[in-house]
Amino acid sequence: MDTYKISENGYYGDFGGAYVPEVLYKCIEELKHAYIGLLESDDFQKEYRALLKDYVGRPSPLYEAKRLSNKYNARILLKREDLNHTGAHKINNAIGQVLLAKQMGKTRIIAETGAGQHGVATATVCALMNMPCTIYMGETDIQRQMPNVERMKMLGATVSSVTSGNMTLKDAVNEAIRDWCCHPKDTFYVMGSAVGPHPYPDIVARLQSIISEEIKVQLHDKTGKDHPDYLMACVGGGSNAIGTFYFYLEDTRVKLIAAEAGGQGWNTPFTAATIHSGSVGILHGSKTLVLQTADGQVKEPFSISAGLDYPGIGPVHAHLAQTGRAKVYSINDDEAVRAAYELTRLEGIIPALESAHILAVLPKIKFKKSDVVVLTVSGRGDKDMQTFFKYRDYA
Numbered sequence: 001m002d003t004y005k006i007s008e009n010g011y012y013g014d015f016g017g018a019y020v021p022e023v024l025y026k027c028i029e030e031l032k033h034a035y036i037g038l039l040e041s042d043d044f045q046k047e048y049r050a051l052l053k054d055y056v057g058r059p060s061p062l063y064e065a066k067r068l069s070n071k072y073n074a075r076i077l078l079k080r081e082d083l084n085h086t087g088a089h090k091i092n093n094a095i096g097q098v099l100l101a102k103q104m105g106k107t108r109i110i111a112e113t114g115a116g117q118h119g120v121a122t123a124t125v126c127a128l129m130n131m132p133c134t135i136y137m138g139e140t141d142i143q144r145q146m147p148n149v150e151r152m153k154m155l156g157a158t159v160s161s162v163t164s165g166n167m168t169l170k171d172a173v174n175e176a177i178r179d180w181c182c183h184p185k186d187t188f189y190v191m192g193s194a195v196g197p198h199p200y201p202d203i204v205a206r207l208q209s210i211i212s213e214e215i216k217v218q219l220h221d222k223t224g225k226d227h228p229d230y231l232m233a234c235v236g237g238g239s240n241a242i243g244t245f246y247f248y249l250e251d252t253r254v255k256l257i258a259a260e261a262g263g264q265g266w267n268t269p270f271t272a273a274t275i276h277s278g279s280v281g282i283l284h285g286s287k288t289l290v291l292q293t294a295d296g297q298v299k300e301p302f303s304i305s306a307g308l309d310y311p312g313i314g315p316v317h318a319h320l321a322q323t324g325r326a327k328v329y330s331i332n333d334d335e336a337v338r339a340a341y342e343l344t345r346l347e348g349i350i351p352a353l354e355s356a357h358i359l360a361v362l363p364k365i366k367f368k369k370s371d372v373v374v375l376t377v378s379g380r381g382d383k384d385m386q387t388f389f390k391y392r393d394y395a
């Protein structure tokens with residue numbers, strides 16, 4: 001039988017591992033030996049759970065969306081990560097990793113950010129825990145995402161502009177790795193998604209698995225069943241999706257559905273659909289699917305949604321797709337915007353553009369009336385209002 005959990009040496013099937021420069025080998029080994037014990041310790045769990053409850057506002061509701069259900073002829077429940085403090089699921093992970101850093105005796109936090117969501121979540125937790133924090137961000141993204149840059153600065157973080165390459169997310173990751181190489185002793189790198197070298201994908205999956213854990217209890221309360229027929233989530237690097245799937249990975253009664261960003265179409269140059277159009281390569285310390293040219297140059301990804309605009313994918317999702325355990329749809333920009341308007345008008349919930357990608361899969365599946373569908377709304381749409389306004393005739 002296939003297993004979808006990580007192997008001893010950090011692989012999900014053919015994907016994963018830790019491909020890091022020599023100077024980081026020791027940091028990664030230290031983390032690898034420490035993380036499971038620390039994450040499972042009573043001290044960690046007590047502090048992590050207390051903050052999730054009183055600071056983040058968990059458990060996030062599982063909301064039965066009646067009008068949406070009616071439209072798609074299934075019983076659709078929305079897992080409301082959009083209601084978390086700072087507006088998305090990313091805070092679950094940021095809290096956990098900064099706590100982990102403290103327990104490992106690290107005194108300085110670094111992170112990368114694309115749209116700024118992970119940067120804001122990390123800067124938030126660093127303010128809370130009084131940790132100095134540097135966020136690497138591509139200059140192109142800084143120009144596009146000024147409100148998040150200002151938020152990070154207000155929270156006390158140093159935002160470091162990256163001017164190499166296309167000056168976007170992958171360049172920011174490279175710069176953060178370079179910083180880590182220079183300060184391996186005192187610095188902890190907080191990774192924003194289920195990507196990067198082992199053990200990061202597993203750390204992020206465990207920290208986001210709170211989503212799945214809550215779904216089990218809430219679904220039972222609401223429907224009398226402890227498993228849905230479908231679990232649905234969008235995938236950038238894959239953290240909200242693996243958090244949603246986590247406790248159902250081996251439960252084959254549950255169909256796992258993911259959406260990646262097609263941009264203008266997965267078979268065009270303007271796409272971020274890594275599973276549809278990527279090939280096996282090494283990106284940011286992990287063997288996974290990568291958007292690249294035939295000679296291995298990483299291509300610039302393209303999506304209307306900044307949070308899905310990444311040229312790689314978490315190794316667990318490459319594996320879930322390759323084995324057929326998860327079915328992955330490529331959703332184009334215009335489909336996502338229409339789906340965001342639909343949820344807004346049917347349920348009065350403005351979703352993040354990222355989350356809109358998974359909502360856009362609903363019309364592509366033929367449900368039975370009795371099907372129970374749990375769909376994770378990874379974040380709220382406040383940050384995307386400019387884009388929604390631009391496409392207001394899609395309403």
Ligand SMILES: *Cc1c(COP(=O)(O)O)cnc(C)c1O
Binds near residue numbers: 090117239308355379
């Ligand atoms: C960052 C982000 C995503 C994509 O990240 P994953 O790691 O794939 O979950 C999705 N939704 C929102 C709201 C985000 O901010």
